[in-house]
Each structure stands twice: as C-alpha cells, then as structure tokens.
Amino acid sequence: MEAEVRVTVFMELETADAPGGRAPLAAELAYAAADPFAVTMTFHCEGGEVTRWRLDRQLLGDGCRGPAGEGDVRVEPTPDTGRGPGVRVELFGMPGPAGRSHGVLHAAAADITAFLDTTHALVTPGSERICLDELVAACLGDSESPFGEHAA
Numbered sequence: 001m002e003a004e005v006r007v008t009v010f011m012e013l014e015t016a017d018a019p020g021g022r023a024p025l026a027a028e029l030a031y032a033a034a035d036p037f038a039v040t041m042t043f044h045c046e047g048g049e050v051t052r053w054r055l056d057r058q059l060l061g062d063g064c065r066g067p068a069g070e071g072d073v074r075v076e077p078t079p080d081t082g083r084g085p086g087v088r089v090e091l092f093g094m095p096g097p098a099g100r101s102h103g104v105l106h107a108a109a110a111d112i113t114a115f116l117d118t119t120h121a122l123v124t125p126g127s128e129r130i131c132l133d134e135l136v137a138a139c140l141g142d143s144e145s146p147f148g149e150h151a152a
Helices: 057-065 109-122 132-139
Strands: 004-014 022-032 038-044 050-056 073-078 086-096 099-108
Touching (some): 004 109, 022 099, 022 109, 050 057, 050 073, 057 086, 057 109, 086 109
Antiparallel strands (some): 004 022, 004 099, 073 086, 086 099
16 A cells, blocks of 8 residues: 555645736645655646646655755745745646746645645655666656656
C-alpha cells in the first residue's frame, strides 16, 4: 500500500476581476512517499479544467519561513491579515502566444504547515530516496513510473 497525503486547502487567487482583487479557489495538495521530493497542487477550474503544479516540498516549507524560489515557483510568508499569517505562492507558466501565464495565490500558513507536517511524518526531510531505474523510466515516459506524466 502506498503512503499518501491529500488535503484540500482554501486559497485566494489574485485577480483584477474580483472585488478586493482576490477570488476564492480550492486546491488539493497531495504528497506520495513514492515521489518524496514533490508536492502536487491541483486546481479544478470552471468547465471541468484541471491544472496541476508540482512543487518541491522543501521549497514550499522554506517559503513558509522566508522568501524561497527563483524560477517558476516562488513562495514567501505574508503578514497576519486578521486570519493569521499567510503564504504567498507565485506560479509562472510556460510561454505561449499570449505571453507567459502568471498566477499569485494566498493561503493560510497554518494550512500549509499542517500539510507539510503530515508529509514529514511519512518521509522525514533528508531521508528521501529515489530509485534511479524508476527515475530514468519516468524521464523516458514509461507509464508504469510512480512519478506520473510530467516529472520534474
């Protein structure tokens, strides 16, 4: 049996279209011991569209304590706004005809750290291991790989 953690975290998406500049958004955070370095963040959007992001587990934890990330994913703590300290997650998508997509999410830091604490109970930070044969299979697109379609 595979050890996994899945939780729904309520976030806010920065948008000019919503009152106050933010719209509510639910994300499923998932962690599997078979892929010990990654957290998958899944958003179910209008029209049944699903968007998934794979984040580095350590980056997410580091970003709860201070600014972290330099590439497509950046995470940083935010001050208490009456609901407790927060976490800001900035995501940069692939460049396309309309430019590079970009999204900024806000979540309660307590929700993110509780999720991460549960993942740490499954695989202690620093003890992560990956089988190289499985990693090569994932890179070559082997559908039997535990890393899924878009391993990073």
